[in-house]
Amino acid sequence: MTSNTVSVIIVSRHRPEELRKCVRALEFQTFRNFEVVIVADPDTAADLNNLVPVDRLKAVNCLEANISKARNIGISQSAGDIVAFIDDDAIAEPTWLERLISPLIDTRVAATGGYVRGRNGISLQWGAEEIDRDGVSHPIIVDAEAAPDRAIKTQGTNCAFRRNVLIELGGFDENFHFYLDEADVNFRIGQSGRATAIVPEAEVQHGFARSSLRGADRRPRSLFEIGASQAYYVSKHAGSEASLESFKKKQWRRLEEALVQGLLEPRDVRRLWSELEAGMATGQDRLPVPPKKWLEPSPFKRFVSETAVGAHRYLSGRRMTQRHIFALAAELSRSGTACTAIILSSTGLFHRRWFHVDGFWVQSGGVFGKSSRSDSIWAWYTREDRIRREQELLGQTR
Secondary structure, eight states: OOOOOEEEEEEESSOHHHHHHHHHHHTTOSOOOEEEEEEEOHHHHHTGGGTSOGGGSEEEEOOSOOHHHHHHHHHHHOOSSEEEEOOTTEEEOTTHHHHHSGGGGSTTEEEEEEEEEOTTSSSEEEOSEEEETTSOEEEOOTTOOOOTTEEEEOBTTBEEEEHHHHHHHTSSOTTOSSSSHHHHHHHHHHHTTOEEEEEEEEEEEEOOOOOSSBOTTOOBSOOHHHHHHHHHHHHHTTOOHHHHHHHHHHHHHHHHHHHHTTSSOHHHHHHHHHHHHHHHHHHHHOOOOOOOOOOOOOOOOOSSOSSOOOOOEEEEEOGGGHHHHHHHHHHHHHTTOOEEEEEEESSOOOOEEEEETTTEEEEEEETTSOOSTTSOSOOOOOHHHHHHHHHHHHTTTO
8 A cells, every 4th residue: 555645635615514424434434644625615614613523624715616726725735645636525435545546656657536426326427538639538448548639537526646746737727617627637647648547446426416507406507617618628738629519519419408308498598508608708718827836735634543444344224124224323433433234125126325424324225126237127136145245346345
């Protein structure tokens, strides 16, 4: 295992309950030599005492709704050799950091990224990808080298970088207020000749929580910054004008689908389309950001004790015993033991995985239900065999 210190940066904006769970899950990381840096809006920052253990982490305000600026503030406050990023609406698996930073033993590797599961904790939201000059992502196989004029892409909610490399490259480009911010860093790292490693087993679950730019049901609330970032990215990296037309067509299809699903009204579509076009015009006019002056960070502030986390515990039961199982799991969590409660009904319900606010993981579904994309809709199991099977699957990341 690497002896490097790690700073985990969480940018949070008006999502206090999601932030609470994100930080709580970090308590159970198998890698222990890390600090937590929260960059929050003023309202969230004012309430941090009620959300997270502020005495064990660093916290700083960011007034502006600019993800790149917030991340740069986090980098400035970070004292770790490596900086890792996770969104406030994401939950890290217990082995996340240990696995995410493992490729950085190789000095040729400057960045790493892991896989991202969706809201149900099972479906793959993002896997291995590369990014091109047009800001378009392309799926790749793990360990593949990026094609010419492309770079290995990481996801902003699950990535790590050598801090000194980010500083050398100027950090995140603050013209990317939202969207393509990490892709720009990925492309610059690739162009500098440095390597990026993808680690499938370094997993987080991403909730896609409500924000000022999207609803909880993922309906768009504004397309201005997406349009601005797309146009600026293409201009900065000498992409093609044709790609901007393709981007607009993709966004139009997105609006049409939301309209058909009843998520948007026709007037919403007109407003969002006008915002997209205005954003793209603004993005094309954005000028390069001047070099940053990086401050000396405050001393490293370890978030958790050096004591190694014990073996992950599993509890199981039926729906009728759920309250009792949850109480036992919460007690284990308070004692510092990572725990998963598996609650199975005698049905074919699809499974889902989630993190409970009381500090433990939950998997619920039917004994005969589907728990991975490769499963059949219905599979015969005894209860004991099904629990054993799910523990083996969960053990790959816990």
